[in-house]
Amino acid sequence: MRSIRGRVAAICFVAAALVCAVALIGWVLDVPILFSPLPGFAAAWPPALAANLILAATLIAVGVPGAIARRRVASIGIGVALVASLLLALSLFTNNGGSPISCLLIMLLGASTVILFRNEREGAPIAALVAALVISFALLMLAGQLLATEVRGGTVQPWHIPILTNIAELLLGVGLLMTATDQALGDDRPNGGEQWPMPLRAVPALMVAPALVLAADLIFFSDRDFPETTEIWGMLANTLIVGSVLLWAIARLTRQRSKLRIFAATLDAQPIVMIDSAGRITHWSRGCTALFGFSADEAIGQIKAELLRTRPADGAEEEELAVDASGIHRQRRLVETARDGRAVQVLETEQQVDDRDRGTVTVLSVTDLGPLLSAQSATAESDDRLSLAAQAHKIGIFEWNIASGKLTWFADTEPLLGLPSGTLSDYATWQEAMLPEDRALLAKRLEAAVWSRAEQISFFYRLRLPDGSVRAIEGSARCFYDEAGALTRTVGVNIDVTDRVQQTTQLAAREAQMRSILETVPSAMLVIDIHGRILSFSPAAERLFGHTANDVIGSNVSLLMNDEYGLRHDSFLDRYLRTGERRIIGRPRILTALHANGREFPIELHVGEAVYEDNRVFTGFITDLSERLRSEERLEQLSSELTQIGRINAMGELAAALAHEINQPLSAIANHIATAEVILENEQISDPLHERLFGQLRATRAQALRAGEIIRRLRDFVARRDIDLRVEPVEAAIREASALVLVGTQRLDVSIVYDLAPEAPFMLADKIQIQQVLVNLMRNALEALRATAADQRTIRVATRKLEGDRIEFAVSDNGPGLAKPILDQMFLPFNSTKGAGSMGIGLLICRRIIEAHGGKISAQNNDQGGATFRFTVSGIERPLGED
The missing domain is CATH 3.30.450.20 (PAS domain)
Incomplete structure (x- = not known):
């Protein structure tokens, strides 16, 4: 709502705009009465009228909400003042009909507008003084032109102002004065009301009182001449002095009354x-x-x-x-x-x-006290929560006073670091509890923070507790400085991070261990992304493929495959990402790889998948199968050789058995033929048939004796055969025999457990024959385990040292064991537990081999089930020739 002063100012602005607009219309329409209403007086100058009209319109627009910004008014005022200064120069130096005094007043009106609207609170008194000067000038000129006879005689020509311009500038000055004084004295309104106290209502009139007195002198004492120039300047000086004194006194009174009102309102609140x-x-x-x-x-x-x-x-x-x-x-x-x-x-x-x-x-x-009690309760609850949080995270909250060196721990949080209360009472005891190397580092960090006046410092140190244990502490503190830049105090926290440091150390150790394993593991390892690009390439992979990691990282993994697999790898990967069906992941696969030199070689590939955050990678472990395939070929060849040797040995044993069994019938035949010859010889029969029969008997006896000699020689050959005794490692012989037994995937469902005596590392024996015994016994154990569940089949091979440098071998199984009748005749020829398909001479051969080595072989059933075969050979401390 606009005040009375505001409404008066608006009326003045509208009236001034109307006067200027009418005069300009008269110029445009060439109606002299409109721009020069009184005969004998100068006509209004259009540029001055236009400047006054712009200023009046702008001040009118200020009172319309949203019409124009108050800052924009100041800009327009500056423009009007600049135009007025230009018009002033034109009127002084050219004969164009303009009045210098009028242009000066327009410039002052523009300046008053700028001062008022750029800084309303502080600028209002100055704007009021400038407006009072304009009113004084315009009022004096108007009174002189209308009422003084000397004006009509032309004696006041230097102060001449066209009457319409004079009226417009007077109205603008009154409007600006009312606006400025209303703004300057606004705080003095009682209770924010619209009306001023009576003495303040006369302030605008008092500010122009010197001009009013001089104008009244012209009006009521018309016989006087128009005032001299010195009088006019004196009037203006009085206006400035009176206005300044009034505004200063009223402003001071206003401030005092404002303070009293504020104080009273504050007390009343x-x-x-x-x-x-x-x-x-x-x-x-x-x-x-x-x-x-x-x-x-x-x-x-x-x-x-x-x-x-x-x-x-x-x-x-x-x-x-x-x-x-x-x-x-x-x-x-x-x-x-x-x-x-x-x-x-x-x-x-x-x-x-x-x-x-x-x-x-x-x-x-x-x-x-309600808010205080609520705040105290909230503070207590906050302290409790802070204490619980500090306990949960082992946080010690401290304040360090630099001047006294005192160290204060809030909420008794010192024990959370593992220290009794009062242990770290000052900075010296705190330093003493630190490890020396951490103490020096913390001192350097603190010195650097003080030098740079850092607001916060972070630190890490290790604290030695009274029980000798060491805790890792991490923390930060807020630093406070005095005006000279010296550190005065710090407030911060200490957090026990011992567990985290230990976990980090363990993690780093595990990472280092894993890195060491990956660098030394014989299997090659590589990691690829979902696009098949190689992300990691282990040293073993570099040795296997002949590429360096720098050469292949970022390349597609297909460069390590031959054409058969390399061209299809990306499609395999796309299919898996699309369908999620696993065909390779988690399953071993035999492939053909490509070496850097172009050589192809067989590999076994194991692929694993890892997903972390939004990333998915695939890890491949690759084993070169070249050596294994060659070893399997050698084992197959060795197995064939041992089988052939076994067959030869079996044939020898069979020949010995046949020689033993056939020799007696042949001897009986020879004896019977000899008896027949004696009988025929005693009969003295002379008959060609008799002679012929006698000859046949002699020939038959000769052949029988010849057959017996052949069998005897064969038996002697078998009985006296030599064995190749050498110093052989026990463990190597056993593992090679086990490998021969397990050749073939059908044997992989049996577990072989070794329990080898370290004090019996070498034996003096024929390695091939001992391996033949082991192979025979383990194959018999495999046959016995056919009725046992696949996940429970176990063969145990053990050795132990006996007295007299003898070594005992034991081959056990967890099968059904041996029947009593079979156990009693286990090592006799043609005795078998395998049915009609077996000749029953395998264990006989084993017994002959062991006996040839000077040892014994036996068999027994185990208490827990299954059977155990034991045999002995000669042992030796170390290989011959070893010191």
Whole structure:
């Protein structure tokens, strides 16, 4: 809502705009009466009219909400002032009909507008003074031109202003003066009302009083001449002086009254009660109304203790604060009841005041303790939460005073670092508890922080506890400095990160161990992404493929494959990413790889998948199968050779057995033929047939003797065959025999357990024959395990050292064991547990081999099931020729 001064100013601005607009229309339409209404007076100058019209329109627009920004008004005022200065120069140096005084007044009006609207609070008094000068000039010129006879005679030509321009500038000056004084004295309105106090309403008139006096002199004393130039300048100086004094005095008064109003409003906003000697309320502030809900009309005249049902707070005692000339001050904690029945806990300060009119008055200042109690409760809860958080994370909160060196631990958080309370009471004890190397590092960091005046410092150190253990501590602190840049205190936290440091150390050790394993593991390892690009290439992979890691990282993995697999690898990978069907991942696969030199070689590939965050990679472990395939070929060849040797040995044993069994019938045949010859010889029969038969008998006996000699020689050959005794490693012989037994995938469902005596490392034996015995016994064990579940089939091969440098070999199984009849005849020829398909001479051969080595072989059933075969050979401490 616009004030009265604002409405007067708007009327002046509109009137000035109308005067300028009418005069300009007269110029355009060539109607002299419109731009020169009084005969004999100069006509208004169009450029001056236009400048006044622009300024008037701008000031009118300020009063329209949203029409123009107040900052923009200042810019337009600057433009008008610049145009007026240009017009002033034209009127002074050219004969163009313009008035220099009019142009000067327009320039002053523009300056007043700029000052007022660029800084309303501080600029308003200056703008008012400038507007008063314009009014004084315009008023004096108007009075002189209309009423002084000397004007008509042309004696005031130097101060000449066209009458319409003069009226417009006078109206603009009045409007700006009203606006500026309203803005400058706005704070002095009572209770923010619209009306000024009566003395202040005359301020605008008092500011132009010197011009009014001089104008009145011209009007009422017309016989006088127009004032001299010195009088006019004196009038202007008086205007400035009077206006400045008035504005200064009023501004000071305004500030004092404003402070008093603010102070009174502030006091009234506080809960303050005044009571008389009977306890009746004589004053009730707005703060009491807000606190207790009773209005002033309801409270005044009531006894305070009855109205508020006052009672002392629990555990509260009256406290006498001070006794001085102004009276006794007391302070009490009370519980009072608000209008809505709510209990309000307050702190009441009582003061006795002597008043000449009312006598002794008691002023009660009431402070609501509710927010304080809530804040205390919240602080206690916050402290509890802080303590719990500090306990959960082992955080010690400290403050270090640099000057005293004192170290304070908040909320007794020192024990959270593993220290008894009071252990680290100052910086010296804190340093003493640190490890020396960390102490020096922390000192350097602190020195660097102070040098750079860093607001925060982070640190890490290790603390040695009284029990000798070491804790890792990490923390940070806020640094505070004085004006000279010296560190005064720090506030920060210490966090026990021992567990994290240990985990980090263990993780680093595991990473180093894993890196060492990956660098030394014989299997090659590489990692690829979902596009088949190689991300990692281990040293074993470099040795296997002949490429360096730098050469292949970033390339497609197909460069390590031959054409058969390389061309299809990306399609395999795309299919898996699309369908999720696993055909290779988690399953071993035999492939053909490509060496850097173009050589192809067989590999076994194991692929694993890892997904972390949004990334997916595939890890491949690659084993070169070339050596294994060659070893399998050698084992197959060795197996064939051993089988052939076994067959030869079997044939020899068979020949020995046949020689033993056939020799007796042949001897009997020879004896019977000899008897027949004796009988025939005694008969003395002379018959060709008799002679012929006798000859046949002699021939038959000769052939029988010849057959017996052949069998004897064969038996002697078998019995006297030599064995190739050499020093052989026991473990190597056993493992080679096991490999021969397990050749073929059908044997992979059996576990072989070795229990070899370290004190019996070498034997003196024929390695091939001993391996033949082991192969035979283990193959028999495999046959015995056919009825046992596949995941429970176990063969145990053990050795132990006996007395007399003998070594005992034991081959055990967990099969069904041996039947008693078979166990008694185990090593006899043609005795077998394998059925009709077996010749039953395998164990006989084993017995002959062991006996040829000077040992013994035996068999027995185990208590837990299965059977054990044992045999002995000669042992030796170390290979021959070894020192």
